[in-house]
Amino acid sequence: MDLMYSSTRSCDIKVTASQAILKGLAQDGGLFVPDSLPKLDVTLDELSKLSYQEVAYEVMKLFLTDFTKDELVHCIECAYDDKFDVKDIAPLKNADGAYYLELFHGKTAAFKDMALSILPYLLTTSAKKNNVSNEIVILTATSGDTGKAALAGFADVDGTKIVVFYPKDGVSAIQEKQMVTQQGENTFVVGIHGNFDQAQTGVKQMFSDKKLQKELEDAGFQFSSANSINIGRLVPQIVYYIYAYTRLIKTGDIKNDEKINIVVPTGNFGNILAAYYAMNIGLPVNKLICASNENKVLFDFFSNGTYDRNREFILTSSPSMDILISSNLERLIYRICGNDAALNSEFMESLSKTGEYHITDEMRKQLSDFYGNFATEEETAEEIKKLYDKTGYVIDTHTAVASCVYRKYKNDTSDDTKTIIASTASPFKFSNNVMRAIAPEFESTDDFELVDELSKLGKVKIPSGIEEIRNAPVRHNTQCDVDKMEDMVKQFLTQSKKSPTSKR
Numbered sequence: 001m002d003l004m005y006s007s008t009r010s011c012d013i014k015v016t017a018s019q020a021i022l023k024g025l026a027q028d029g030g031l032f033v034p035d036s037l038p039k040l041d042v043t044l045d046e047l048s049k050l051s052y053q054e055v056a057y058e059v060m061k062l063f064l065t066d067f068t069k070d071e072l073v074h075c076i077e078c079a080y081d082d083k084f085d086v087k088d089i090a091p092l093k094n095a096d097g098a099y100y101l102e103l104f105h106g107k108t109a110a111f112k113d114m115a116l117s118i119l120p121y122l123l124t125t126s127a128k129k130n131n132v133s134n135e136i137v138i139l140t141a142t143s144g145d146t147g148k149a150a151l152a153g154f155a156d157v158d159g160t161k162i163v164v165f166y167p168k169d170g171v172s173a174i175q176e177k178q179m180v181t182q183q184g185e186n187t188f189v190v191g192i193h194g195n196f197d198q199a200q201t202g203v204k205q206m207f208s209d210k211k212l213q214k215e216l217e218d219a220g221f222q223f224s225s226a227n228s229i230n231i232g233r234l235v236p237q238i239v240y241y242i243y244a245y246t247r248l249i250k251t252g253d254i255k256n257d258e259k260i261n262i263v264v265p266t267g268n269f270g271n272i273l274a275a276y277y278a279m280n281i282g283l284p285v286n287k288l289i290c291a292s293n294e295n296k297v298l299f300d301f302f303s304n305g306t307y308d309r310n311r312e313f314i315l316t317s318s319p320s321m322d323i324l325i326s327s328n329l330e331r332l333i334y335r336i337c338g339n340d341a342a343l344n345s346e347f348m349e350s351l352s353k354t355g356e357y358h359i360t361d362e363m364r365k366q367l368s369d370f371y372g373n374f375a376t377e378e379e380t381a382e383e384i385k386k387l388y389d390k391t392g393y394v395i396d397t398h399t400a401v402a403s404c405v406y407r408k409y410k411n412d413t414s415d416d417t418k419t420i421i422a423s424t425a426s427p428f429k430f431s432n433n434v435m436r437a438i439a440p441e442f443e444s445t446d447d448f449e450l451v452d453e454l455s456k457l458g459k460v461k462i463p464s465g466i467e468e469i470r471n472a473p474v475r476h477n478t479q480c481d482v483d484k485m486e487d488m489v490k491q492f493l494t495q496s497k498k499s500p501t502s503k504r
């Protein structure tokens with residue numbers, strides 16, 4: 001029996017894993033969730049003897065049950081190969097009493113590569129399985145890192161096109177340059193005059209616009225998503241938490257079945273939700289620590305059970321977490337309200353109408369696995385400096401938010417459980433702010449001068465994904481207002497037409 005996926009907003013939509021991946025978002029605007037969470041069928045000890053790719057198979061097969069072994073192994077092997085600059089894909093660095101799980105060794109130097117290297121393979125396999133002949137148009141809103149990782153993953157993939165919307169003034173200089181220099185005839189990048197939430201809302205609206213879908217269908221296209229609302233993003237993210245734990249068993253740092261804490265710098269709640277799923281399928285977790293920057297909606301939510309996005313949107317030095325509407329929280333809300341789609345829909349409707357909702361006490365009790373806190377801009381910079389001065393290890397601004405929140409957690413609780421901190425980006429992606437934190441005397445407005453100096457100070461090689469954009473020509477310079485996103489998509493699809501060679 002295949003594991004089926006339902007929408008968080010109605011009980012009558014049920015699809016297989018491959019169909020959920022193809023659709024991205026359910027047609028009622030809900031997110032696809034598995035009807036039950038499976039359990040690992042091998043022990044953690046056994047997993048500690050396997051490679052990243054083999055662990056990926058053991059985890060992903062539990063969720064993507066309508067994929068054959070051959071299909072899944074093929075997707076995994078194509079994704080986690082020498083695109084990653086380390087053989088173990090996601091290495092752990094022990095610094096100042098915590099384990100930093102480096103998830104940024106893929107092509108674009110952010111953790112988004114962990115899932116977006118495999119998503120194109122999962123998606124084209126899903127299309128084949130479901131006899132889809134339409135060309136798939138990936139619509140993506142990005143707070144900076146998803147965009148580039150998705151572009152890199154889908155560039156020149158037969159049978160797909162990709163459109164990325166990013167907030168024109170809301171990403172780092174390196175992030176922007178990475179996107180606008182993207183190669184590939186099927187790629188399209190637009191800077192919007194608005195913030196990430198507006199980009200994401202615009203994209204979600206296109207997904208639930210029936211008229212637009214009919215128009216596309218007639219022209220031989222259908223939408224899918226590369227955002228973490230797609231279950232095909234979430235499942236590969238569960239893998240590295242399991243993998244990291246088993247490496248700690250292997251090195252003897254933890255005993256089998258010893259509980260650990262996981263700290264995640266959080267924006268759209270995708271990465272931490274993957275950790276929560278990892279816990280539910282059998283990973284021994286003590287606390288899931290949700291770290292926010294000054295856009296601390298989630299901290300407030302964990303503190304008082306009220307989700308309230310009615311507040312100023314703050315542009316911070318950790319732009320990939322500048323989010324007030326954390327989409328994936330909906331999957332957690334659905335679960336803690338007893339998989340009650342009607343009740344979840346009420347919360348989401350309230351969120352879209354009034355900008356807030358309050359969960360029940362009963363639901364709050366089920367959040368005891370989580371701890372939330374936040375770091376200010378000043379604290380984030382201090383954290384980078386402190387860790388660098390003490391250990392020589394350089395972390396990026398997002399990881400610094402997590403690292404700082406972990407310090408606060410330890411102060412609050414005196415808990416000394418071994419802790420993994422998700423390190424979500426290479427410091428080179430945010431060289432400007434990282435350099436200002438560790439070497440304020442080095443003044444330069446040239447991004448690559450900062451990158452070069454950072455490489456010297458941190459004694460780390462510049463990732464190839466950063467090096468290769470140093471002199472790359474700009475290929476995309478389209479901008480639009482928030483209310484013109486749909487027009488942009490249509491314009492792109494007409495001008496690029498369906499590629500005649502399209503085949504899979």
Ligand SMILES: *Cc1c(COP(=O)(O)O)cnc(C)c1O
Pocket residue numbers: 110111112144145146228265266267268269270271272320321398399424425
């Ligand atoms: C996307 C991103 C995050 C936030 O992850 P979510 O899954 O959206 O919570 C944190 N750090 C970096 C560097 C990111 O790119």
